[in-house]
Amino acid sequence: MEDMFFDFDQDAVSDFAFWGQMDPSFQYQSQPESMLVDCMTLTGQLSPWSSFGCQSVFPDAQLTFSDLDPQSPHLGVGAEVDSSSADEPQEISKRRHRKFAPNHPYKVQRHAANIRERKRMLSINSAFEELRCHVPTFPYEKRLSKIDTLRLAIAYIALLREILMSGCDPKTYVDECMKNGYKNQTNAIWNTSDLTARLSWIKWD
DNA sequence: TAGGCCATCTGGTCCT
DNA sequence: AGGACCAGATGGCCTA
Numbered sequence: 001m002e003d004m005f006f007d008f009d010q011d012a013v014s015d016f017a018f019w020g021q022m023d024p025s026f027q028y029q030s031q032p033e034s035m036l037v038d039c040m041t042l043t044g045q046l047s048p049w050s051s052f053g054c055q056s057v058f059p060d061a062q063l064t065f066s067d068l069d070p071q072s073p074h075l076g077v078g079a080e081v082d083s084s085s086a087d088e089p090q091e092i093s094k095r096r097h098r099k100f101a102p103n104h105p106y107k108v109q110r111h112a113a114n115i116r117e118r119k120r121m122l123s124i125n126s127a128f129e130e131l132r133c134h135v136p137t138f139p140y141e142k143r144l145s146k147i148d149t150l151r152l153a154i155a156y157i158a159l160l161r162e163i164l165m166s167g168c169d170p171k172t173y174v175d176e177c178m179k180n181g182y183k184n185q186t187n188a189i190w191n192t193s194d195l196t197a198r199l200s201w202i203k204w205d
Numbered sequence: 206t207a208g209g210c211c212a213t214c215t216g217g218t219c220c221t
Numbered sequence: 222a223g224g225a226c227c228a229g230a231t232g233g234c235c236t237a
Contacts (some may be wrong), residue, residue, distance in 0.1 A: 010233090114214060116224070121212075145210060 004103050025120040136198040 128146055135152045137144060144152065164172045178196065 110215080113216095113224085117215085117226090118213070120225070125212090147210090 136195070138198060152195060152198075159195060159199075 128149055131153055132144055132149050135144070135149065135156050137152075159174075165175050166173050168176075178199070
């Protein structure tokens with residue numbers, strides 16, 4: 001039976017060509033600095049990561065498939081078998097070293113799927129950036145990780161819900177909680193997070 | 206240098 | 222059938 005060969009070329013860089021509006025020289029690592037400047041000049045409140053209403057980092061990139069030409073040089077080259085490493089599980093090794101010809105329909109489809117996946121992840125990351133803009137952080141704080149952003153957002157929502165239900169002035173409510181301890185069990189939701197220390201940076205009015 | 210975080214690729218599964 | 226979603230694998234970058 002004929003084996004199908006497939007190469008796992010990492011052509012992420014060349015794929016920037018598919019991102020119509022995206023600068024090919026765009027570097028993710030440069031994001032925090034640029035975000036910092038943008039957000040501070042826009043709002044001047046809290047930290048760069050907590051400016052309400054800030055714009056999403058990634059524009060809604062227009063994806064064009066015109067470059068999905070199977071003959072494209074970065075879609076991989078001929079079918080050749082690499083020797084598998086000794087300690088690689090056999091099944092993985094089989095898959096890893098399968099290679100399809102550049103114009104193989106599978107390869108074209110897989111490439112398109114990769115691009116869709118990247119676009120999907122960008123949209124998720126864009127949502128994370130927006131969420132970062134809505135949670136309180138220290139002015140000097142480094143960019144929150146995704147998991148920290150989610151946890152902080154959960155805690156912050158819990159706090160806001162409590163404030164709403166109490167009917168008290170937000171600042172008064174928080175001050176009381178921090179001074180006199182926590183009256184009920186639900187306080188624990190946000191008190192156990194990093195949120196408490198950040199609350200003093202919030203301008204409540 | 207180890208560990209954390211992240212982007213990317215991938216195949217499988219679910220949905221339209 | 223094709224796209225969306227997901228989780229695992231992998232490798233790069235950064236920091237303590």
